[in-house]
Amino acid sequence: NNTRFRDEATYLLALAQLEGGDTSSATATAEKYLRYFPIGRRGGFLANRIGEALFESRNYSSVVAWADSFADKLPEAYGDSLVLLAERAKYHAGQYSEPLQILDGFIAARPHSPLAPQLAFDTGTQFESAHRWRDAIYSYTKAKKLSLPGDSVWNEAAMGILRSALAMGDTARAREELHSILIDGEMPYPALGEIVFARYMVKNGDAQSAIEIYNDVLNMQDTFGVRDSAILDLAGIYADAQMFAESEKILYSRWERTKKPSSLADRYATMLIYDYWHMGEQDSAVNFAVNFADSAAQPCSVLVVAGQLTFEESRSGLAAKIFDKIKELSCEDMPAEFVLRMAELMAQQDRPADACSLFNLVLAHHPDDSLGEIAREGIKSLPISCDTGGADGE
DSSP states (O other), X not given: OHHHHHHHHHHHHHHXXXXXXXXXXXXXXXXXXXXXXXXXXXXXXXHHHHHHHHHHTTOHHHHHHHHHHHGGGSOHHHHHHHHHHHHHHHHHTTSOSSTHHHHHHHHHHOTTOTHHHHHHHHHHHHHHHTTOHHHHHHHHHHHHHTSOXXXXXXXXXXXXXXXXXXXXXXXXXXXXXXXXXXXHOOTTHHHHHHHHHHHHHHHTTOHHHHHHHHHHHHTSSSOTTHHHHHHHHHHHHHHHTTOHHHHHHHHXXXXXXXXXXXXXXXXXXXXHHHHHHHTTOHHHHHHHHHHHGGGOSSHHHHHHHHHHHHHHTTOHHHHHHHHHHHXXXXXXXXXXXXXXXXXXHHHHTTOHHHHHHHHHHHHHHOTTSHHHHHHHHXXXXXXXOOOOSSOOOO
16 A cells, blocks of 8 residues: 555656656656556556656756657657657757658657557648648558558548649549549549549630539449539539520529528539520519528528629619518628619719618718718718718708
8 A cells, every 4th residue: 555655646746746847856856756557547648748848948858758658668659759759859959850740750759659640631621721741641641551442541542642743733633533543432432533623624724624523423322412512513514604504404403402490502503603694684683682581591692693794784673673572581681782783872872861761871881981871972862861870962
């Protein structure tokens, strides 16, 4: 019993010394404890606390020596953490010149660690965010080699390689990686890989190749929500090519089956409105917008899209129809420029009360800027008295 109490006291003393900032004494005390109790949660926790304290005090050589002494004796997860800390210390001490060497050093020391694949992937993500494409590919490739084909890290790392290769313009490497994803990747990653590659094709002017790829995605099974990304992208390509009927064809059938209200249904509807309008079916575009607004997630936003199209071609009658629905739904969160144009239209159509409410809506959000001044001038032009809360049109 005395031995057990002594060991407990040694453990607690080391923690207390750390808490008091006496890293040197804590290290010596912890070393006594770890000689006898390296195996177990307490030993692993204490060893890592000492390593972290040494690291924070920039005593990097001591971190490395500490890890060399105890990492292999600790439970696996604690040993992994201590070795990784030591590899970081080597970089900060100037022993490594590149962050990539931290990854290589850790994998060399702990090749079978479950931490290794995730570490390699996280390193790749950091390099990709920094636009260091070659280093990202190197790290992602390490992550793939340390993972089983088809598991989550493997799939994500393969996608990282694909994105990085395309960012470099290395289409050969990208095609090679896409082939790997299509063969060994788990859904939805094959579909996602195809979409990433197709978007690159569109960006670089090869819309026809992109269309073929998107159609491949649509023929895949179990693509989950990725299918919607493919449909929307493909419809966008058709619309950009002025092939509005083709765009409408693939959008409408999917829109009918899409849950409503939802932001996804709104996206489909917005594109359909655009297609109908540019197919020369302006009445259909507005009717679709007005009818869909009752089941839209963001009905006012959908109506604004349709309303802006009516302004572009000066279709005042259709614009008024949009406004009537906006009024019915009591929409207020709309772009000020849109509201001003609608207010001016209402004034032209001899609907001064509606114009007044719209001008006041702008004033409520822009009382002191140029938009508010335009609204005040609009109010002054109305044939009725319009209460503006102190800035009427008289």
